[in-house]
Amino acid sequence: xxxxxxxxxxxxxPEGAIASLNCTYSDRGSQSFFWYRQYSGKSPELIMSIYxxxxxxxxxxxxxxxxxxxxxxxxxxxxxxxxxxxxLCAVIASFQKLVFGTGTRLLVSP
Amino acid sequence: xxxxxxxxxxxxxxxxxxxxxxxxxxxxxxxxxxxxxSAKKPLELMFVYxxxxxxxxxxxxxxxxxxxxxxxxxxxxxxxxxxxxxALYLCASSQLAGGLTGELFFGEGSRLTVL
Numbered sequence: 001x002x003x004x005x006x007x008x009x010x011x012x013x014p015e016g017a018i019a020s021l022n023c024t025y026s027d028r029g030s031q032s033f034f035w036y037r038q039y040s041g042k043s044p045e046l047i048m049s050i051y052x053x054x055x056x057x058x059x060x061x062x063x064x065x066x067x068x069x070x071x072x073x074x075x076x077x078x079x080x081x082x083x084x085x086x087x088l089c090a091v092i093a094s095f096q097k098l099v100f101g102t103g104t105r106l107l108v109s110p
Numbered sequence: 111x112x113x114x115x116x117x118x119x120x121x122x123x124x125x126x127x128x129x130x131x132x133x134x135x136x137x138x139x140x141x142x143x144x145x146x147x148s149a150k151k152p153l154e155l156m157f158v159y160x161x162x163x164x165x166x167x168x169x170x171x172x173x174x175x176x177x178x179x180x181x182x183x184x185x186x187x188x189x190x191x192x193x194x195x196x197a198l199y200l201c202a203s204s205q206l207a208g209g210l211t212g213e214l215f216f217g218e219g220s221r222l223t224v225l
Contacts, residue, residue, distance in 0.1 A: 004152070008150075032211075032212050033212075034212040034213070042218065043200055043216035043217060043218050043219050044153070044200075044214075044216050045216070046212075046213055046214065046215070049212065049213060088153070090153075090212050091212075092210055092212050096209075096210050097155075097210075098155070098210060098212050098214075099152070100152040100153040101152055102150060102151065102152050
């Protein structure tokens with residue numbers, strides 16, 4: 001079982017729709033969770049961090065954490081073509097390692 | 111210059127060459143990292159330096175040799191690499207305050223091709 005799992009995609013959504021990106025993790029003791037965005041040919045950029053159960057909103061982005069079910073998700077409202085990128089989920093596991101998933105590729109069509 | 115800068119952006123080398131990757135951060139952070147990114151694989155942590163001391167070495171082959179002369183500069187010296195070492199090498203920095211952080215700032219990366 002991978003420590004951090006993401007569907008590689010691509011996830012295709014029309015412009016203006018809500019994009020929902022999901023991530024599951026295996027270490028129940030994980031405490032800190034992060035979403036990075038990586039445009040093609042570019043480096044990852046941190047867009048959200050979440051540390052407690054529930055929702056955290058920042059503009060069009062909402063991170064959702066459910067520790068009991070061991071998943072974290074990222075919702076992008078009013079998706080734009082400029083949101084097309086690979087989204088990486090990262091988790092600080094209980095053994096004090098930052099573990100990345102392989103990423104989900106999002107395509108937003110005009 | 112702002113953020114984290116890496117040079118060169120692209121590097122092609124033979125298996126017998128010696129080259130170095132350079133990273134500089136202008137964020138005042140106290141930790142710097144080398145990551146390897148290969149297709150279809152998660153980001154792999156190679157080395158971590160905190161306050162210029164190496165605190166992590168994830169079983170990286172000795173053909174990769176890091177150097178951190180000060181808190182703003184990080185090098186990755188490359189020697190007798192293998193074709194499977196071809197990848198994007200990312201430098202990152204962060205501010206460590208009492209524990210591991212996942213809030214990293216990445217450079218644009220150095221795309222390495224080993225022939």
